[in-house]
Amino acid sequence: MTDQPMAKPIPRDTSGRSQWWDVWDQFKTHKGALFGAGVFLFILLAVTLGPLVWTIEPTFIDIRARNSGPSLAHPFGTDQLGRDILARMMAGGQVSIAVGLTAMAISVFLGALIGVVAGFFRRLDGMLMGLTDLFLALPLLPLLLVMVMLFRETLSRSFGPEMGTFILIVSAIGITSWMQTARIVRGEVLALKEREFVLAARSIGTPSRRMILRHILPNVLSPIMVSATLGIATAIITESALSFLGLGFPPDFPTWGRLLFDAIDYLQQYPERVFWPGLAISLTVLSVNYIGDGLRDALDPRIRGR
Amino acid sequence: MKLKTILMGAVAALAFAPVANAERGSDGEVKIIYWQAPSILNPYLSGGTKDIESASLIVEPLARFDETGSLVPYLVTEIPTVENGGVAADLTSITWKLKEGLLWSDGTPVTSADVKFTADYCMAPDGGCAQSAKFDGVESIETPDDLTIVVNFDSPKPVPYAAFVGAQSPVIQKAQFEDCLGAKAQECTSANFGPIGTGPFVVTDFKPNDVITMKANENYRDPAKPAFATLTFKGGGDAAAAGRAVMETGEFDYAWNLQLAPEVISQMAEGGQGKPISGFGTLVERIEMNLTNPSPDLPPETRATAAEPHPILSDERVRRALSMAIDRELLVEIGYGQAGRATCNLVPAPDIYASDNTDCLTQDIEGAKALLEEAGWTVGADGVREKDGMKLSLLYQTSTNAVRQDFQALIKQWWSEIGVETELKNIDASVFFGGDPASPDTFQKFYADVEMYANNFDGTDPEQYLGQYTCEKAPRPETQWQGENINRYCNEEYDALVAELAKTGEISKRAEIAKQLNDMLTKDSMTIVPLVDRGRVSAHSNSLGGVVLNTWDSELWNAADWYRIQ
């Protein structure tokens, strides 16, 4: 979603070099953003390339080594069944990051789309906001149960059990979390629509599509960015809740949220077990937040070049 | 009927003699926490343990089981038997004699009419009584005088101690529930929330699914009891929080059913405010084998029914190999610690009914492999066994519960060692144990190859429990997927033996048949693979005396005897 406004940024002083260099230049000066991008890249590499280096199976049980502390054989220690926590963190990270990013993208896309359309076209406003209210009011758990009941078997038959569950989970999270973004975006659009530059654009006959992409979207980018960063955290945590309820991945499939949840009973004996997944989730969310901050500044022509 | 009862801490607590100032209400307040909150105080409308046990402080049965599983008289003078003439020689009636001078908590006398009314209340059509199985076979109840109750059965009852016995079947007051018969039972909110009883406590305020406040019953039959003037019964949260509140912060005196990893419990006990206690009953965690084919490719009419035998598990050797690969002692150590014992029996207790079947206790990976080879399953390229182009791959489901998920992971690993591929699945308990015929995920529907859960029986007689595995009790579409024979086990010999058990009165013969039935399901056919005999772990504060953990009746059965250690 976030690259959509990038495609049509507000044109400004394009003489000489490309727009994107300006954006990059501005992004570079943002220390937090660079740092965030670095950390995020590191996490991504660790969870994708890590398992190639650290080859212990995350589901392998070595019952004799259970509950052991950090050692050379198990740098992060082992859990109550003797599974290697480092391997589980890496395997869990792949799932959690994938779920977090995809579910966030679905939710932000839906939210922005519905928000902009509802705010911009008055005729659709009542209906779309009614829909938003409906989704806000639906009790989440029964909704998810129904979705799982209706779609789990069909999805896992057409995409295989793992991919099927993944699609089910990200769409379940996405479909149940777009409403706040939609309301926020709509509120902003309602105000923007009456601004002079929009009125001006309208008076010269700009078609709606161009209006939205060029004038409206870039100006509601900030709240969308915030929604997106917060959405990743929510998605990672929600995934763990779903799996815990048996609505998500199989029980021996590690994810960060699940590792965190499982470790809580052992909070007093083995605090490090809570620490690693907690740190990983927080770092991911923080780094995405800083990247978002940097991007927002870099894309804002009023700041760029300041 | 002697039972092993392990009381880790209670023994120490009992060493203190009851305190000298034995006077009703002299010990102030006692606070109990159940992590499942009671929703109603009428055991006839809800069979949930939380509801039955909280109600057991208020309403009482004629007789209870004690911690050894033997019957003790509560509201009656003695336990009727054939020897003392209380049970008719032809086993068709039982005569109970109420103690004299019993009063309800509102001061009115308890009479045989109240007992008869209790039966009428539960047996009324449209009442939706949860305990109506306790009144099965009751033909009529006579009350020759105010203290005598004669229960007549329509056929000989070898074990006539179901109605009015145990926490599930207490006596309620006729005057209070008179207008609540049948369909009206659901509307009597104030009676259901504050029953008048004969127990040591009376309700002062009931907030459903939250908290009950109670005070000592002024009219309790022992003038010196209960020692506590008030009682707070808090519900909600989770087992870890309840254990913490008793053993670490000391905010509560008694915590129920701490289903936690053994090391978590022992760490909590180091908090020094309280101690865990445990006891064993008949609850057995087991793996059930599906004898029918649950494949999603089959039409819904025949999927997982007797029409389609299971392509893999119909072979007894495969089932046996799966059982041999499991190390039950290790499961106990990881999941239950003090509160579990490895078992090969479906009926692990009482002792006279427990078969001496211990073959399964030693893990035998090599033997399991050999057995699979013998059955024609050979190891394929990816380490998974194959036969006729079919992979030895199983779907293993259970309800969501931390210990069960650890068991799943361990068993999956052992099975992979013998070349069996396992896919794990966990389902929320409210769906898994719910009987919704529309849901594919209920344990009755069994759309999986193996599943794991725990079950037990009320009281000490296993007849009804073993009777669940007859052919006609298999869940199938015609029965809306209701039925207790989860495995779809069907054996004429077994059915005949069950019928014989129902006719047998002599205890030793009954025990023999029960053991035979148990063995047919477990070691002979490996239809049911028992894993762990699960005990109950609760905890009480160091200052609470008189606690005796009882797994045969309500855990709070002797709350009248509890006191504060000074």
Add this chain to the structure above:
Amino acid sequence: MLTYTIRRLLLAIPTLLLISLIIFLLLDLAPGDPLANQPLSIPPEVRQKMRDALGLDSPAYVRYLLWAKQFFWVEPLVFVDWVLGTGFSADMQRIVSWQFRSPVFDIIIQRLPQTLWVVGLAYLVGVLIALPIGIISAYKQYSWFDQVGTFISMIGFSVPPFFSGVLMIVVFAIMLPWFPSIYDTTLVVNDLESFGQQIRQMTLPVLVLALQTTAQLSRFMRASMLDNLNHDYVRTARAKGMTEKVVLLVHVLRNSMIPVVTVIALGIPSIFGGAIITEQIFKVNGLGQLLITAIYANDLPMVQTLAFIFAVLIVLCNLIADILYGMLDPRIRYD
């Protein structure tokens, strides 16, 4: 504005009816059984009788119409009777919970105090802290205050309450026995001492909940302020010689409030929805716990009623937000 409000209110009625129907159908479709939590030792025939006694055997549309009649007709009459002491509702069947066999509304009213005390107060505290943090963070972007604020709020948001709640209990109830770990819903506040006790038992759950609200709201506030700080009107205002205080708190703040108002308005209904996990951890047993236990127990009348009340609040709060937009930015016209 008034006609707009009235029109919206009228429009809300069919919307809400439709929502109630959809909620009902959803609950009806969801797998589950109100008897799932009954022990397995109860035989299937008895279970079937218990189900029939709950009225589960009648068709779905009958059950929906019955619920609608009870909600829109019987329950208001009960309320009228309660206020005026009349007897219109005598002998009428109220909405009865399957778990408790007691009128749903009695229990909801019983749960309101602790929910408002804990969840409501936490929300208020969260909003009051978040707004200044957001404003200062934006005004002094990239200052140490901003960095620390960002850091804490992001950690606060990415650490779920099932973790922060337990951590609080371990630190502040076990290691340092300052606060109780279990909320006492029977506590009556009638003197200074019991008030102190109430404050103590509220502290931990309020802290956990407020952290979430603060984290989320301060991010939106900051982002929105940042957007507005660069607008031309701010430069104009400064050029006219207005003090920074006026520029910031009168002009920029007012224009930045739209997304914040939306988030706040969306949060108010969720106060009544309770805080499921936090309530569970601290045993507050408010509306959140009521809803989640009702869902687990498949207590459809309870879930349906709670979800519908929730829907009414959502529609109302969103309407209020829409009206506030018009006040904050008079250019927004709905008519």
